[in-house]
Amino acid sequence: MRSMSKSHRTPRFFTFGGTTKNVINSHPCSRAWVEVDSKAIENNSRVLKKFIGEDCLLMAVVKADGYGHGAETVAKAALLGGADSLGVATLEEGIELRNAGLKCQILILGNLINSEELYSSFCWDLIPTISGIREAIICNNIAEKTDKQFVIHLKIDTGMTRLGCDCNEVKELISKIDYLENISLKGIYSHLAIADKDHRGKTLKNFTQIQLNRFEKVLNDLGERKQSICRHLANSAGALSDSCLHFDMVRVGLSLYGYFPVNDFESDLNLTPALKVKARVTLIRDVEEGIGVGYGHFFKTQRKSKLAVVAIGYADGVSRALSGKISASIDGVLVPQVGAIAMDQMVFDITEKPDVKIGQVLTLLGKDGEVFISPQNWSDLSGSIPWEVLCSFRNRLPRVVT
Numbered sequence: 177m178r179s180m181s182k183s184h185r186t187p188r189f190f191t192f193g194g195t196t197k198n199v200i201n202s203h204p205c206s207r208a209w210v211e212v213d214s215k216a217i218e219n220n221s222r223v224l225k226k227f228i229g230e231d232c233l234l235m236a237v238v239k240a241d242g243y244g245h246g247a248e249t250v251a252k253a254a255l256l257g258g259a260d261s262l263g264v265a266t267l268e269e270g271i272e273l274r275n276a277g278l279k280c281q282i283l284i285l286g287n288l289i290n291s292e293e294l295y296s297s298f299c300w301d302l303i304p305t306i307s308g309i310r311e312a313i314i315c316n317n318i319a320e321k322t323d324k325q326f327v328i329h330l331k332i333d334t335g336m337t338r339l340g341c342d343c344n345e346v347k348e349l350i351s352k353i354d355y356l357e358n359i360s361l362k363g364i365y366s367h368l369a370i371a372d373k374d375h376r377g378k379t380l381k382n383f384t385q386i387q388l389n390r391f392e393k394v395l396n397d398l399g400e401r402k403q404s405i406c407r408h409l410a411n412s413a414g415a416l417s418d419s420c421l422h423f424d425m426v427r428v429g430l431s432l433y434g435y436f437p438v439n440d441f442e443s444d445l446n447l448t449p450a451l452k453v454k455a456r457v458t459l460i461r462d463v464e465e466g467i468g469v470g471y472g473h474f475f476k477t478q479r480k481s482k483l484a485v486v487a488i489g490y491a492d493g494v495s496r497a498l499s500g501k502i503s504a505s506i507d508g509v510l511v512p513q514v515g516a517i518a519m520d521q522m523v524f525d526i527t528e529k530p531d532v533k534i535g536q537v538l539t540l541l542g543k544d545g546e547v548f549i550s551p552q553n554w555s556d557l558s559g560s561i562p563w564e565v566l567c568s569f570r571n572r573l574p575r576v577v578t
C-alpha cells in the first residue's frame with residue numbers, strides 16, 4: 177500500500193487521565209475501501225499511446241476525481257505512461273491538479289460561464305472550452321491586460337446536442353475569433369454521442385459516421401486555417417473503433433481505467449482494470465429457514481443459512497438498485513448478496529462457503545483470483561452504465577493506491 181486518503185492521515189488527540197494521547201485512526205482497510213492500481217493506469221496509458229501511434233496525442237480524461245480512482249493518482253500515472261495532456265470537467269478539478277504540481281496542458285471540458293471563472297482558468301494556465309463568441313470575447317478581454325495570450329479550444333456540436341457551436345456557424349465564428357488579438361485558438365473539437373453503441377463489427381456505423389462527416393466538413397471549410405489547430409473527436413469508443421476518428425488527439429477516459437465501452441467490444445488491446453472495491457465481514461450469523469433479512473425483509477432464507485454482514489452500503493456508492501442481484505468474491509469463490517442493500521451494510525449468503533471468518537475481505541468489484549466482477553456487470557443489473565458505477569464511490573471509502 178503506498179498512500180491513502182487524507183482523512184485517514186489526520187491524527188486526532190484526546191485527553192485521558194490528565195495526559196494527551198494520540199488516537200490511532202482506524203486503518204483505511206479496516207472497513208471498506210477502493211483499491212487503485214496505479215501501475216495498471218500507467219500501463220493502460222502506454223498501451224493506448226502505442227495503439228494510436230506517434231502522430232496522435234493522448235489526452236487522459238481525469239474528471240470526476242479520475243472516474244472515482246483519484247484524479248492526482250490517475251493523472252500522474254497516465255502521464256508516466258505517455259499521456260500528453262489531461263482533461264477535466266471543472267475549474268476546480270483543474271486547479272486541484274495544478275496544486276498537485278502537474279504542469280502539462282489541462283483542458284476544461286465543461287463550459288465556464290462567467291469572467292471570474294475564465295479569469296481563474298487563465299491564471300492557473302488551464303485551457304477553457306468555448307462554444308461561442310460570448311466566451312471568446314470574455315477571454316480576449318481578460319488577456320488584454322496582460323502580455324500573454326489566452327489559449328482556448330473551440331467545441332463544435334456535431335450531434336451530441338450539448339455543448340458546442342452549431343456546425344454551420346463555425347467558419348464565421350472562427351473568422352470573428354481571429355480578430356480577437358489576445359486569444360489563441362489552439363484546438364477544435366467535438367464529442368461522439370453513440371460511438372460505444374455504433375461499434376458493432378469493424379466498420380463505423382450510422383450516427384458516428386454522420387458526426388465524422390460533419391466534423392470533416394467543418395475542417396475542410398477552414399482550409400489552411402486548421403493547420404495550426406489541434407483537432408480532436410474521439411472518446412475511448414471512438415479511439416478504439418477506427419483510426420479515422422483519431423485526428424490529432426484522442427480523449428480517453430474509460431479505457432485508461434482498463435475497461436472497454438461495451439462488453440462485446442472487439443479489441444485485442446490488453447487493458448488492465450485498475451479499481452477494486454473491497455469490504456470486510458463484520459459479523460457472521462447462523463439463521464434458521466424462513467428468516468427475513470434486512471429492511472423490508474425482501475429476502476427470506478430458503479434453508480438454514482450462514483450469513484455474513486459486510487460493512488459497505490449505498491452511502492459508499494453501491495447502489496441500492498443492486499440489492500439481491502450482485503455477488504462478491506471471497507478467496508475467488510462467488511457468494512450472493514441477499515436482502516436490501518442498506519446505507520452502511522449489506523448481507524451475503526455464505527452457506528456454501530462456511531469457512532469465512534469475521535474480518536475476512538470480500539471483493540465486490542474487480543479481480544479476485546480467477547473471478548472478475550466488472551463495472552458493466554453492475555451497470556447491467558442496475559440499469560446504469562460503467563461510467564456511473566465508477567464515479568459513484570464516495571469519499572467515505574478510502575482510496576488505497578497499490
Ligand SMILES: Cc1ncc(COP(=O)(O)O)c(C=O)c1O
Pocket residue numbers: 237285367410411412413427428429430431437
Ligand atoms: C468531452 C469528453 N471527451 C472524452 C470523454 C471520455 O470518454 P470515455 O470515458 O468514454 O473515454 C468524456 C467523458 O465523458 C468527455 O465528456
